[in-house]
Amino acid sequence: MSDPAVQASHLGKAFGTRQVLDDLSFEVAPGDVIGVLGKNGAGKTTLLELMLGFTPPTAGTVSVFGQASQQLSAGNKARVGFVPQQDELIDQLSVADQLKVIASFYPHWDGEFIDRLCGEWGVNPAARIKSLSVGERQKLSILLAFGHRPELLVLDEPVASLDPMARRQFLEQLVEASMDGNSSVIFSSHIVSDIERLANRIWILKDARLAWQGDLDSLKECVVRLHIRGGAETLEAMAISGELSRRRDGDFMTVVLRDFTPAMQADLRGRHGVDVEVESLGLEEIFLELHR
Amino acid sequence: MFILNPQSGIPIYRQLLEQVRRMVASGQLAPGAELPSVRELALKHAVNPMTVSKAYSLLEAEGLLERNRGRPMTVASRVRNTSQLSRRIEQIQPLVEQTVLAAKQLELSETELVKTVRKNWEDEDE
Amino acid sequence: MRAIARLVYSYFTSTPLTRALSVGGLVLCAASLLVLTSLPQSEHMLAVAYAGLLAFFLGSAFMPLMVGKLSRGHAARLLPHGRVKLLVSMMLTVALVALPAGLLTPFAYVAGVSGKWSDLQRNPQLLDFTINLGWVIFTSSCILAGWLYLAMYFITSQRNVAGFAKGLLVVVIIIVVPTREVNDLSATTSSNLLKLAVAWLVFGGLYLVWPRLKGAMANWRIPGLPFFGASSRTSGREVDLILGTANPWVYIAAQVVPVFIATFTGLASAAIWLYFLAIMSAVTGAVSGQAAERSRALWLRSGWSRAELFAQVEKSFWRHNSFMLGVLLLLMVGMGSYSGFPTSLLAAGLPLLILGTVLSTYLGLMITRGLGWTESLLGISIMLALMAVPLLLQAQNPNLVLVAAIEFKLLLLSLVLRIWARRRWTHIDWTQCRPSRVASARNA
Numbered sequence: 001m002s003d004p005a006v007q008a009s010h011l012g013k014a015f016g017t018r019q020v021l022d023d024l025s026f027e028v029a030p031g032d033v034i035g036v037l038g039k040n041g042a043g044k045t046t047l048l049e050l051m052l053g054f055t056p057p058t059a060g061t062v063s064v065f066g067q068a069s070q071q072l073s074a075g076n077k078a079r080v081g082f083v084p085q086q087d088e089l090i091d092q093l094s095v096a097d098q099l100k101v102i103a104s105f106y107p108h109w110d111g112e113f114i115d116r117l118c119g120e121w122g123v124n125p126a127a128r129i130k131s132l133s134v135g136e137r138q139k140l141s142i143l144l145a146f147g148h149r150p151e152l153l154v155l156d157e158p159v160a161s162l163d164p165m166a167r168r169q170f171l172e173q174l175v176e177a178s179m180d181g182n183s184s185v186i187f188s189s190h191i192v193s194d195i196e197r198l199a200n201r202i203w204i205l206k207d208a209r210l211a212w213q214g215d216l217d218s219l220k221e222c223v224v225r226l227h228i229r230g231g232a233e234t235l236e237a238m239a240i241s242g243e244l245s246r247r248r249d250g251d252f253m254t255v256v257l258r259d260f261t262p263a264m265q266a267d268l269r270g271r272h273g274v275d276v277e278v279e280s281l282g283l284e285e286i287f288l289e290l291h292r
Numbered sequence: 293m294f295i296l297n298p299q300s301g302i303p304i305y306r307q308l309l310e311q312v313r314r315m316v317a318s319g320q321l322a323p324g325a326e327l328p329s330v331r332e333l334a335l336k337h338a339v340n341p342m343t344v345s346k347a348y349s350l351l352e353a354e355g356l357l358e359r360n361r362g363r364p365m366t367v368a369s370r371v372r373n374t375s376q377l378s379r380r381i382e383q384i385q386p387l388v389e390q391t392v393l394a395a396k397q398l399e400l401s402e403t404e405l406v407k408t409v410r411k412n413w414e415d416e417d418e
Numbered sequence: 419m420r421a422i423a424r425l426v427y428s429y430f431t432s433t434p435l436t437r438a439l440s441v442g443g444l445v446l447c448a449a450s451l452l453v454l455t456s457l458p459q460s461e462h463m464l465a466v467a468y469a470g471l472l473a474f475f476l477g478s479a480f481m482p483l484m485v486g487k488l489s490r491g492h493a494a495r496l497l498p499h500g501r502v503k504l505l506v507s508m509m510l511t512v513a514l515v516a517l518p519a520g521l522l523t524p525f526a527y528v529a530g531v532s533g534k535w536s537d538l539q540r541n542p543q544l545l546d547f548t549i550n551l552g553w554v555i556f557t558s559s560c561i562l563a564g565w566l567y568l569a570m571y572f573i574t575s576q577r578n579v580a581g582f583a584k585g586l587l588v589v590v591i592i593i594v595v596p597t598r599e600v601n602d603l604s605a606t607t608s609s610n611l612l613k614l615a616v617a618w619l620v621f622g623g624l625y626l627v628w629p630r631l632k633g634a635m636a637n638w639r640i641p642g643l644p645f646f647g648a649s650s651r652t653s654g655r656e657v658d659l660i661l662g663t664a665n666p667w668v669y670i671a672a673q674v675v676p677v678f679i680a681t682f683t684g685l686a687s688a689a690i691w692l693y694f695l696a697i698m699s700a701v702t703g704a705v706s707g708q709a710a711e712r713s714r715a716l717w718l719r720s721g722w723s724r725a726e727l728f729a730q731v732e733k734s735f736w737r738h739n740s741f742m743l744g745v746l747l748l749l750m751v752g753m754g755s756y757s758g759f760p761t762s763l764l765a766a767g768l769p770l771l772i773l774g775t776v777l778s779t780y781l782g783l784m785i786t787r788g789l790g791w792t793e794s795l796l797g798i799s800i801m802l803a804l805m806a807v808p809l810l811l812q813a814q815n816p817n818l819v820l821v822a823a824i825e826f827k828l829l830l831l832s833l834v835l836r837i838w839a840r841r842r843w844t845h846i847d848w849t850q851c852r853p854s855r856v857a858s859a860r861n862a
Binding site: 031033168171172175176178179181193196197198199200216217220221224277279280281282283284285 | 298299300301302303304305306331334335337338339340341342343346393
Binding site: 052053054055056074075077078080082084088090092093097100101102104105106107128 | 420421423424425428431432433436480483484487488490491492493495496497498499500503629630633634
């Protein structure tokens with residue numbers, strides 16, 4: 001198993017008395033695509049900023065490519081790409097000039113690749129950044145992070161302002177980037193469907209902690225909704241481990257479970273003599289249920 | 293070739309698994325037929341290539357697919373005939389369960405259900 | 419290295435306009451150099467040289483803004499050797515901008531004493547002197563350029579008339595203080611180099627450690643001190659909060675400090691001091707330039723008609739500006755009497771400051787469709803008039819009648835501007851005010 005791209009141990013960040021992140025420990029392996037979900041204000045941006053050393057942690061450690069984030073060497077910085085939530089483009093410059101300025105800092109910049117993407121994504125190199133629409137600005141911000149072919153790509157709500165077609169093009173680019181199995185991607189987004197397509201691991205930030213960190217496939221297999229039919233008293237009295245919520249209407253009940261295993265279905269049937277149907281949930285439903 | 297729904301509660305790799313199994317069992321994918329490469333499938337459906345790899349690897353372990361160096365995966369040339377029937381029945385089992393449950397909820401009798409099935413079968417043949 | 423070169427190139431060629439200025443400036447400097455070495459010196463050639471130097475400087479005017487944007491964002495932290503390269507690019511730009519001045523001066527001097535280069539070869543002392551002169555001017559220009567870039571930073575990073583005026587103020591101050599030394603020929607290369615070294619060490623040091631400093635400070639949180647992380651809150655009327663006029667004390671502080679500096683660094687001439695105050699009274703009113711953009715929110719939240727909106731906005735600005743005007747007037751009377759300036763000056767100065775505020779307030783309110791030619795020309799003429807009065811008062815027997823006439827005309831103009839502004843507001847079209855500018859100015 002090769003070295004993790006990012007590693008954190010008991011990471012915490014507090015602003016004054018407000019504890020934004022508390023005791024986070026995680027690892028990002030090369031080739032992982034991690035989707036970060038959380039309500040607004042849950043600390044997604046703070047987490048990403050801590051990871052790349054933009055702000056110092058108040059507890060714990062976090063390192064990138066084996067080096068503490070606050071002390072990243074220039075060589076390691078060239079292996080990381082970041083797309084911030086608010087673009088940081090220089091309005092006076094043209095698109096081409098902005099690209100050239102950022103490109104000049106990196107020893108390996110794939111100019112042809114970026115030119116091709118500009119064409120495919122409809123970004124005009126001669127346009128003045130001041131005149132670009134919000135979507136075009138966001139596309140340019142993404143391109144600026146792609147050009148040096150980073151091994152670790154961190155994106156903070158990168159597609160919030162893109163139309164569906166632009167989002168699809170961006171996703172396709174991420175698919176290409178993750179083909180070699182060496183590059184890792186960490187992105188936070190509210191557009192759950194994008195994360196569902198692309199991520200193999202999910203982090204859910206809730207109450208300053210990681211309420212879930214694991215495979216997306218396991219998440220979908222573990223968090224399910226059971227539709228149970230049986231006598232009203234039986235249903236009422238049923239105690240199910242890992243239950244997140246339940247709703248009962250007469251002799252029909254739905255229960256959302258956190259740690260479902262297939263054996264539980266037969267078990268419940270046998271033990272309580274009820275009819276159990278299993279409904280698997282999409283990621284958005286799971287997110288909502290975890291926050292109920 | 294495949295219909296993948298990322299928003300479904302069923303993980304993508306599992307959807308792919310079941311679809312390939314069904315297509316092989318029904319003969320839609322003949323032995324030796326080439327499957328789309330991981331890259332092709334991942335790009336077409338905009339999904340993580342590792343998901344596709346996972347499904348393909350599991351199918352290879354099952355003996356359904358064969359890996360060829362430098363070429364895309366192909367359906368195994370020797371798909372065991374004996375298991376075909378039970379496999380096919382296994383494939384349709386969930387649908388049958390659903391139909392039976394629905395019939396029970398609607399308070400249809402077994403005879404009435406069988407009659408409906410037969411009628412549908414005959415209509416399809418026309 | 420490539421990054422530094424690319425950065426410097428971008429500073430000089432950011433927009434087509436700045437590119438033209440940079441190239442044009444260099445061409446003019448080169449032309450004047452050629453002329454100075456071949457033809458006898460003429461006033462015109464010096465003017466061309468000055469124009470070239472100014473153009474070349476203006477070509478890089480966006481440098482502070484660009485560096486600021488890159489430094490404040492995540493780029494400076496993630497670009498390999500980001501901050502170091504940005505710092506070096508700044509220093510290199512300052513040197514580049516000062517270079518033509520340093521090169522041209524020896525030639526101008528030689529041409530000025532109607533000598534030839536062949537004379538210099540025979541006279542080693544003269545040669546030494548000329549070369550030394552070149553170095554002195556080069557290093558002085560570096561210092562000057564640094565201050566001018568600071569002024570440019572104010573002008574370009576605050577996209578409103580107030581920022582512009584503040585920048586102008588910095589320009590005026592530095593023209594008075596450092597260039598005095600050059601005129602007195604009291605500057606030497608070594609003293610300049612020392613000043614440069616200290617300034618750049620302090621600036622560079624702070625610039626490089628700033629991120630760590632900020633990170634450490636964020637963990638300190640001293641309650642009540644707005645700088646240390648906690649956001650300051652202002653309370654007041656909704657109108658004032660939306661328009662940004664709720665807290666005049668910040669602006670007052672920003673104006674008072676330069677006045678004190680100006681008075682106590684020995685601005686001998688009362689007229690120049692009054693000119694300072696007049697400019698500042700204009701800055702006072704210039705905040706109103708943003709009113710049109712910001713009033714959109716007001717319009718949506720209240721039930722006022724456009725005419726009522728104008729009346730409310732006007733009242734809000736007068737609530738804000740009367741404080742500042744009062745403070746300025748007090749300063750003028752107080753410091754004027756302390757410095758023993760003539761009474762006629764003070765008497766003429768009172769209405770001048772009031773007029774400065776009134777005119778700039780209404781000129782700002784007139785900006786409902788962005789800064790156009792009309793507003794710019796009006797602004798320039800008003801500035802010129804405000805400058806003219808102190809100049810007139812400088813004479814031995816000042817022509818008070820002329821002064822009164824000018825002030826009266828300015829009064830009439832202010833009434834006209836008010837009517838004009840009110841009429842524009844009844845037709846205000848917010849899509850033309852580009853409200854997104856306000857948001858981006860806040861983020862800049």
